Amino acid sequence: MNRIGFSPRSRWPVAHPRNSRNPRLKMDGNMSKAKEVVVITGASAGVGRATARLFGERGACVGLIARSRRRLEAAKREIEAAGGHSLALVADVANAQEIETAAEQIENEFGPIDIWINNAMATVFAPFHEVTPEEFRRTTEVTYLGYVYGTMAALKRMKPRDRGVIVQVGSALAYRSIPLQSAYCGAKHAIVGFTDSLRSELMRPTAPSTPGPMATVSSFR
16 A cells, blocks of 8 residues: 655644535534545445445545445445445546546535545456457556546645645555456556655655555655
């Protein structure tokens, strides 16, 4: 898993000025604490859905992005039953414009995005010589370019605010490839290279950088 983080300038995130009645705000006496606004791609099943549910239990405002309307609505109900707020958006992560539109809708609904989790993936399990160009392209577009487009949408909003976290859900196959998964392994390796390059661009000379075996953390102050 790779992670890029911006350190907030203030203790609490600022309330979104365009929507003062936003569920993002939680009142506590005379103090107000902004709830986390989280976006998760591939949120309708598996790791994405489980992560969304956990954020719901924390009372977060969760933007769900996936292609299945039925599964998205089921995930939305789980989050709201757990005490969170949710917005389900049908979008294909391989389409940059759809992801940009989804990000805009989420911020219009909940306010500034605090955490963006790229999780959507696709794969084809077969020997390389049996994989069609279309299958290889689709795996690459979803698993790699989906992360690129999600990161673009998140960074466009986080960088001017100097606040936010982007999480790239990783895999052991990003570091050690296996047979029959050439397209997926290639995409996961690409995510690591892309994220490391981006992290180095965003780092300032005085910013600490602490690498781990499965994570890279950068802070910007």
